[in-house]
Amino acid sequence: MDQNSVSDHLVSNLEPIVTIIRKVAQSEILPRFRNLKSTDVSCKSSLDDPVTVADLAAEALIASELSALFPKAYVVGEEAFEKDPTILTQVAQSELAFIIDPIDGTWNFANGISVFGIILAATHFGKPVFGLLYDPLNDDYQFSALSVGKALHISKAGQKNTLEVAKPKPPHMLNGLVSIHLFDRMLRADLSHALSDFNRITSLQCSCHEYRLVAQGAYDFCLSAFLEPWDHLAGSFIVQQAGRYARMLDGSEYSPNMRQGHLLTANSKSNWMYIRDKLVAIL
Numbered sequence: 001m002d003q004n005s006v007s008d009h010l011v012s013n014l015e016p017i018v019t020i021i022r023k024v025a026q027s028e029i030l031p032r033f034r035n036l037k038s039t040d041v042s043c044k045s046s047l048d049d050p051v052t053v054a055d056l057a058a059e060a061l062i063a064s065e066l067s068a069l070f071p072k073a074y075v076v077g078e079e080a081f082e083k084d085p086t087i088l089t090q091v092a093q094s095e096l097a098f099i100i101d102p103i104d105g106t107w108n109f110a111n112g113i114s115v116f117g118i119i120l121a122a123t124h125f126g127k128p129v130f131g132l133l134y135d136p137l138n139d140d141y142q143f144s145a146l147s148v149g150k151a152l153h154i155s156k157a158g159q160k161n162t163l164e165v166a167k168p169k170p171p172h173m174l175n176g177l178v179s180i181h182l183f184d185r186m187l188r189a190d191l192s193h194a195l196s197d198f199n200r201i202t203s204l205q206c207s208c209h210e211y212r213l214v215a216q217g218a219y220d221f222c223l224s225a226f227l228e229p230w231d232h233l234a235g236s237f238i239v240q241q242a243g244r245y246a247r248m249l250d251g252s253e254y255s256p257n258m259r260q261g262h263l264l265t266a267n268s269k270s271n272w273m274y275i276r277d278k279l280v281a282i283l
Contacts, residue, residue, distance in 0.1 A: 025136035058102035092126035105206030117208030131234030182225035211235025229256035
């Protein structure tokens, strides 16, 4: 199948896909929110990079259910990657692959902060064709597929709203989402100084909700410190389908096999270029 055929196939199965995500949220994630024991949380690369029993259980169930619904699909989860980093190489060779972040914003989740989500991306030989950003607490999601040609917000009740192109604003009034603490310590002072020219800079520590805010026009840009595909593939796809602009700082298109560099997403190409010019000498 070509890209559009794969996209159409996914769109025709949107309801069962969302049913899987909703089931996992209700059975594996929400019952554990603000109900974790100390033994339910461990650390991966650092104290700022936790994993919980909810992450592991949610990923296992999503992977199992997606494999049953799409038997020929290749499924990659963040936690499985931690055990075997080579599994990501198969994505570019697969006609249909799913990339899952079972709980994006795990630090928030583990600390009882109500900002976390489930991210699901689908690719056709490494190219994104589908993205979904799901909020377990509010039971709503943003979604797009290549053949749809736009991005949608779908409420708990099923109401669909198209995410519209953001209204232009002067550069000094732009609001951004940047996790400055994730960048190299030697860069943070210069990065903070460069970003001080903008109206508001903050971080949710959750890519799912940060991309949702850019896609819906509440924020104007976001900048990544790292390039984990489960964090960025679905979100950057959705914001572009919503009429925004996303590129690496060197101007190249982002792909899930990239491990170096920084992805900048903005509400327009002109704003992207303005922001990039302020950052490129630092990063």
